[in-house]
Amino acid sequence: MADKKNRDQKNNLETENSVTLLSVNDWFHLLVQNINSYAVFLHDPDGRINYWNPGAEQIFGYRSEETVGQNISMLYPKEEAGAGIPQREMKLALTPGRAEVEGWRLRKDGSRFWAEVSIIALHDQEHHLLGFGKIIRDATERRNADNSLKKSRTMFERLFENAPDAIIVVDSRGVIRKVNQQVEPFFGYLREELLGQRIEVLIPKRYHQIHRQHRKNYFADPRTRKMGAGLELYGRTRDNREVPVDIMLSPIETDEGTWAFAVIRDVTQRKQDEQAITELNDLLKRQVHQLAATNRELEAFSYSVSHDLRAPLRALDGMSLALLEDYSDKIDTTGQNYLNRIRTAAQTMGELIDHLLTLSRLTRTEMHLEEVDVSGMGRQVAEEIRQQNPDRIVDFVINDEMMEMADPKLLRIAITNLLSNAWKFTSKKDNARIEFNVEESPDGERIYYIRDNGAGFNEEYIDNLFKPFQRLHAVGEFPGTGIGLATVHRVISRHGGRIWAEGGIDTGATFYFTLAPS
């Protein structure tokens, strides 16, 4: 009975021990089996894998059936396996007993990942090398983040260094901690001379006190903003020269607290440009005033002319006629001829004065643009001409649908001149025809034209056509002072348009014009 009890107890004890032992092994096994985010595997000194946890399955993509019994070289990129990397890593871990390495590993699907590896050399109780244990983490993301950070930092450093403006970093006490390349030529100091100095060394003395206050204010509420809005800021160079500047401030968080970035730009040029612009504006204003004054003088001059020049002409004409009438018996034919010529000359001069005045007024008058019924205007002018000369029959052909943005007063003068000319130069034709029409050019320009079938002109003299007082016909052939076309030219110019003519001797003339800049 006691034996059975003993045996049972022994059995129980053994069972208890084996249960305990089993439990501990089981526990570790369970633990490692449930680690998913780390690959944990074991291999012998030759690299043959004899354990592969689910974490390894997850990270590498191989199931344990596919890896157990295989060599660890399958886990490395071909060129690294070939270069003996796996062996080197084992060697690295052997003497110290463990090693931490990083490197590329290959997944089942052929993709690579960056691995953080802990290698542990495993020995038995007699210190014989059993093999190695490896714990691997997929550190691709971390590595990418590190690289990005590095690139960022490099880019920042480059920007900082090579910026075209001077950049100074100061801490909350106003001490210069970092400067970029531009600071050296800008202020005339070497970098080393400035680091550790108070920022006030770069500011004219008279601003020191107030700048210290501004600094305190800034760090109390640091924001990205322009410094001293509305104020004139100056920097001071090593040789005590003052430079007008614009400064942008930005806060930056560092391990030592909030610092400030100051981007400093030399605005000497800009200030000079502003000064130049102000001066130009003043000059412009003076010129505009002068122009207005000149116009007023011209106005007064024209006024005088219109009064004072006409009076003597009236006397010339009137007295000559008086002579002719009252002394006809005492003056012979030749004498009378002379007197008539005097009269004609005086009247012509009167006309000239009128035309000149109109021409000069045309340049000075303000233009008021509006939609003008050009066809209607043409018809009205034609009718006026007809009424003044009822003895002639002329065929007027006027397009009904001509509308244009123009100054109605000025346009009327131009049209009157052109139609009167056409009327005048067709006076020797029986079937006189005057056409007033418009055509559209390929680029959408409206080209007006007035065409007659009258005396025309010699195209050889076309250069003189629009010059004041230049005539292409003798006064005896067709009367006129030669100012009409110059007047028309002035009107068209003021509208920004162009005018040109075609003609032949006795084959009529066509005057083309536009009323807007092309």
Added chain:
Amino acid sequence: MDKKILLVEDNPDDEMLVMRALKKANVFNEVTVAHDGAEALDYLFGTGDYAGRDITDTPAVTLLDLKLPKIDGLGVLRKIREDERFRNLPVVILTSSREQEDIIKSYELGANSYVRKPVEFNNFADAVRQLGLYWLVLNEIPPSQR
């Protein structure tokens, strides 16, 4: 009730021509000539050289040039219109100028008519004749203050 004409003209040539034109037009009414603005006002208001004149005897029409020495045409016109007695006096501006401002100002100040003196004498004579015919014959003069 002889209708009179007051001619305010400083230019002796123009004066001569107007007289000649009036004659040609068979206008034989009495013409008084004032050679400057001051003289014109003296005549109308009975002052200066014309002191003692019966100023209710107003001209049937006044031909007024604009450019005059001492007081110019518009000044004379203004003075005439300011006075109750001459508010309705027929005044014709007869002048060389065709300047817009002159025409506008003349009408604003109360001119009855604005006629331009042409250079060519026959046209001038024609204008004078028409004026004479209109103002002296056709037009009803405002009842005078007599």
